[in-house]
Amino acid sequence: MITVTYSPGRYLRTFLDSLPSATTHNIVVIMADNGSTDGAPEAAQCDDVILLPTGGNIGYGAAINAALREVDRLGIGNDFVLIANPDAVFDPNSIDQLLECAARHPRGAAFGPRIREADGSTYPSARALPTLSNGIGHAILGGIWVSNPFSRAYKDDLNMDQEREAGWLSGSCLLLRRSALNEIGGFDERYFMYMEDVDLGDRLRRAGWTSIFCPTSVITHAKGHAAGSRPRLTLKAHHDSAYRYQADRHPQWWQAPLRWTLKLGLQLRSVVALQSELRRRNQDNHEDR
Structure with a gap:
C-alpha cells in the first residue's frame, strides 16, 4: 500500500488501525511524505510501515511514482498496489473485496470502493470522463444548479450499487494492477494535485484497460482536510x-483558440472561486466570534 502524507495528523493513526480487519493479507505501507511538519509519519513507523521522505512537496503523482520505485527497489511488490489517502478508514474485509473484484475483471486496471461520506451518503467516486461539454457545464453550473444535466452526465452516479465500469475512479482509494500501471508509465507528474486520477483513468482506457467500481468494498473518507486549509494553493x-487535462486532449495547432479560451475561462473561474471561498470563511469567522 502507498499513501502520500502531508501533515496528516490524527487521521494517519486511524487509517493504519483500520487495515488489519480490512484484509487477511499482510500489508506493507509506504508513506511517501511530502514534507510533513506534524511528526505523525515519523511516529507511525514500524516494521510494516515505511517512511519515504520525498524531499519536499513534490506533488501527489510524483510522490506515488517515487513510492512505486521504492517498492521495486525493496522487492516487495506483487501484482497489485493499493493507493489510499491517509484520511481514509477501511471497513472490515474491504481490501479483500477489492482483490476479489479484480479477480473477476482480468482487463481491469483500476478498482475503486464505495466511498462513504461522514453523513453516511455515498460519494460519486465512479464518474464519466470529462468532455468539453459536460466539463464546462459542470464547472459553470455545478455550484448553483446541483441537478443540471452536465453534472449528472459527468458524475455518472445514478447507479452506485452495481459493480460496473467507470471512466475514472477517485484517487482517494485505488487498487491498481501493476502491469497496466507500468504500461502507461505511472502517474503523470505534471499534475501537482487534482485530476491526476482522471488523467490516469483516461490513459488506462486508451491503452485498452478498464476501471471498475466495486461497491461491496466500502471505505469512509474525510475528504479534503489538508487541501481545504490552503484555498489559494488548492483552487489554483x-x-x-x-x-x-483538456489541453493535452486538444493539442492540434488549429485547436489553439480553444486552449486559449479554456485557459482564460479557468483563470477567471479560479479568481471568482477563491474570492467566494475567502468571503465564506470571513463570514464563518465573524459568526464564530
Missing part, C-alpha cells in the same frame, strides 16, 4: 490541472 492547482 485545481484549475491548472483542469486546463492541462
